[in-house]
Amino acid sequence: MGPNQAPLFPIRILKIAFWFTVFFYLFFLIFNTSFTIMGVDVGDFLKQYLGAFFGVYLSTTFKVFSVSFFLHLTLFSLVYLTYHFLKHSDVSWYILSTWVVMIECFALFHSMVSFPQIYGEFFFFRYPSFAPFLYFLTDHTSPTYFSFVLGILILGFLLVLLKQIYLHKNKESFFAILHVLVLGLVHTSGYYMVGILYFVILFWQGKHYQRIHIKTYGFFSLFFLFLYLIPSIWIRIEGVTRPEAKGKPPVFIIAADSLRHDKIGLKLEEKSITPNIDLFANDSFVFHDHHTTIPRTFPSWADLLTGQYAMSHKVRDMFPSPEEKQRIGSSAFSTIQQKLKEIGYRSYAIGSFAADIFPRANFGFDEVLAPNFNARIMTVQRTAESQLFLMPFLTGSWFSGGMYLEEMDGLSTWGDGSRIFDRFQSVLKREGNQAFSVTYFSSVIHFPYTPAYPYYKTFTDPNYYGKYKYLKFVDPTNSSTPNEEETKQIRGLFDSAVFAFDSEFGDIISELKEKGIYDESIIILTADHGEALYEDVHGQGHGEHLRGEAVTHVPLIIKFPKSTNHKKPDHQFFGITSSVDIYPTLMDYFEISTKQEFPGRSLLPVLGKSNWAEDRMVYAETGIWFSDAGDHFFQKQRIPYPNILSLHQVVPEEDYQIMITDPMYRETIAFSKHRSLQNSDYKLIYIPTRQGVLFEFYDRKKDPFNTKNLYPNHPMAIKMKDMLYQMVVKWEDASLAGEYLIPSSLSDINEN
Structure with a gap:
């Protein structure tokens, strides 16, 4: 076979993989996009930040699409390579696509049985009518089943590749080995952009693979095998040095x-x-x-x-x-x-x-x-x-x-x-x-x-x-x-x-x-x-x-x-x-x-x-109350402030961290906290409300669920209340306004 042979990977594989990725990306984006996080509506969050956050959203879309594109390029190239070695290079796009969908479905089933929680929103919020299918998978199968099927597919591909090497020992078979090693290295390392760049070079210059000396293929194969070992070698070198x-x-x-x-x-x-x-x-x-x-x-x-x-x-x-x-x-x-x-x-x-x-x-x-x-x-x-x-x-x-x-x-x-x-x-x-x-x-x-x-x-x-x-x-x-x-x-x-x-x-x-x-x-x-x-x-x-x-x-x-x-x-x-x-x-x-x-x-x-x-x-x-709604008992025993979606800000200069930066809100959160002091036998809880400060006092051993409030009649109650106030004044530099504890603000501390 001469140097002008047709490329091992024709450009149509790139086109098929691209349109396959586009189709399924848009399909899932339309039918499987949620504006909730674990059932909590974040529509207000999106409305508030979509404008300023639009660039981040675009880069995110590009990143996720790129990963999907690389994975589909990988699967289509390996399926096509198998057909090529079996002398069926003219295989149609829909047969290739069927194989890729089948592989991805088996991988999905494996993942669904291993981590059904990841798919919980899909099956219980968006499409609950499909939940029985998830039940069937987790009740009657195990990840091993799908690993076996996918392992058989991998083994089949390897057997075809090894047969090609055994029968021909030509540049085409060594080029295929190098292709598999490159894809495996990208897959385990996650450098998908390097993988896409590799495919660009492959489809652009792939027809010249016959011009490369067979010893060069051997050298690059050994080089990539060495790259697989670098992480473990480096770890051991660090330990020795x-x-x-x-x-x-x-x-x-x-x-x-x-x-x-x-x-x-x-x-x-x-x-x-x-x-x-x-x-x-x-x-x-x-x-x-x-x-x-x-x-x-x-x-x-x-x-x-x-x-x-x-x-x-x-x-x-x-x-x-x-x-x-x-x-x-x-x-x-x-x-x-x-x-x-x-x-x-x-x-x-x-x-x-x-x-x-x-x-x-x-x-x-x-x-x-x-x-x-x-x-x-x-x-x-x-x-x-x-x-x-x-x-x-x-x-x-x-x-x-x-x-x-x-x-x-x-x-x-x-x-x-x-x-x-x-x-x-x-x-x-x-x-x-x-x-x-x-x-x-x-x-x-x-x-x-x-x-x-x-x-x-x-x-x-x-x-x-x-x-x-x-x-x-x-x-x-x-x-x-x-x-x-x-x-x-x-x-x-x-x-x-x-x-x-x-x-x-x-x-x-x-x-x-x-x-x-x-x-x-x-x-x-x-x-x-x-x-x-x-x-x-x-x-x-x-x-x-x-x-x-x-x-x-x-x-x-x-x-x-x-x-x-x-x-x-x-x-x-x-x-x-x-x-x-x-x-x-x-x-x-x-x-x-x-x-x-x-x-x-x-x-x-x-x-x-x-x-x-x-x-x-x-x-x-206590911590921060994320929500200001609900009929919980603590919602009735607190100084109200807005929910977290209203309190927080996305701070771009802090790597888009979610923070509560308004000093007024921060001081309100600190002022509103419930506090407790307890020893081995008793617990006192301080609860500030708009109507005044409430106190609860419980016997920890006799009443572990804290159902019977003994305040102020128990002899230890007032003593522990005084100790709580002393502790907060000491460690927070707090002040008192009646029975309310007034926390020191960060600005006061910085000024001092």
Whole structure:
């Protein structure tokens, strides 16, 4: 065959792939685009920002379309290549398209069984009549079935390619090998624009492939095989080149969003839903009455990592202003990671969608392997979610992938812990025996409670067929309580998510043991907050109120290195503790001096004891109310302010982050917060309203759901009220107006 032979990939393949992409992109855009997020209408958001945000929307559309175009070019080229080797180069466009649709359908079915939650809105909000098909897939199939079918197709293609190589050993077959290697590398790395550029060159100059020497094909094939190995080689080189840090134990802060204390060791069907955590607890100190300071993710982590209250550092909700978030990591609010860096530690943050708080402030991590959160990313997610054929490849649910759009990493319905565990493994390989810390934050338990296959089936009712079969849709405006069957299903999803996290945690511990660093590590297991699950009148969610034990009472289990000889006799501590205790505990352990006073206490002095020597009080406050609607009890006990869609702004100069920047609103939010003070026996709740300040006082042990208000008749009520006021005045520099606590504003602090 001479150098002027027709191209291996004729231009018609490019045309077919392009029009195929255009057709399905527009089809899904028209019939599968939602203006809701988990059932909440965001039409007002779009109206408010579409004008200023139009350029971002266009770039998003281009990005998603480009990924789809590259994937279709890949599939059409491989299908055509198979027909070409079978001597059917004249195959029609509709036969090629049928094969591509079939491949994408099988990949979609695989993804739907693996992560049915991703497709929840499609089946339960837009086209509920199709839901029985999803039920059939998840009830009667498994991802293995579709992996098998797709594997057969891949094997068939490889056999055809190998036969071509065996029979001919010509430039055409070596060119095909190189083509497959290039596409595989682009697919695993996600560099789709490089892939499109490759196809442009291929269709433009592909007819000259016979002019390239066969040894050149061999060289490039080896080169691309080497590129596949570069990431693992580089990780190992990093591990070898860094000096070993003796006497500096690795520090692991492992947390699960929304993990409740009472779920640890809970037995369902005569089995614990946390078997791996139970085993870990046997090696550790368990703090049974541990509480978060604020049941919202961003401020809770800010409190834990700085050791100071949100009322001090001013990050008090999920949408801090630039001035507020810049205080995190400052000299006055240094973090655990910054302090560890002073003694030679490198720090990593690893997490799924709720870990998007870590890139948004200066927490002191050397590397953040977690998604970000802003309006641009939300736009990419909503656009990509509409493309059903694209989602299996964007989530990597089948045959690798998952790297095309980093924005998909923050998808709240993608409750797969394996992808962040892979990052954890890479950090361990990179660091080896160096001094390092990892903050690992799993989101699988956070609503909408989305454990992947097979976990979503673990504790749910197989005979339940409703909108909560795979996830709990969130609508903060809806205060109605689900019926008994629905409530049971939602709790089953939550317990299944806890079980999924426990499995994830077990993998982490196994990896640490395999690497030989478990015994000498400091491992802290905790949570940023808990979750109400329709106990009494408490509703579902977190951050809206402080009643009951569900939202603030979280696990705290700490394992110290064996060599430090922090032995029992008693590793069960029942005194009350707070998330701000973790900072001083680590500072105490590493003997890092801190010049300022902290509200928390080191836990080292009480190791081996069962309680405090004196009465300990811990503080908590509510988060921001996202909605101003609904008939919830806390909506009747609050100072009203607009809902989040009216409060927030998209700030382009802050990478399109969603922030509440208006000082008046920020001060109103702070002023309106419910606050609590509690010890091991009692809880006092401060509730400011327009009509005055309300107080609730509960016996935690006799009345854990907080149903019987004992204020002001109990003898401890007034004492704890005075202590709460003293604490807030001290740590917030607040003032009093009657019984109202008036928070200090950020402007006042900056002026001082």
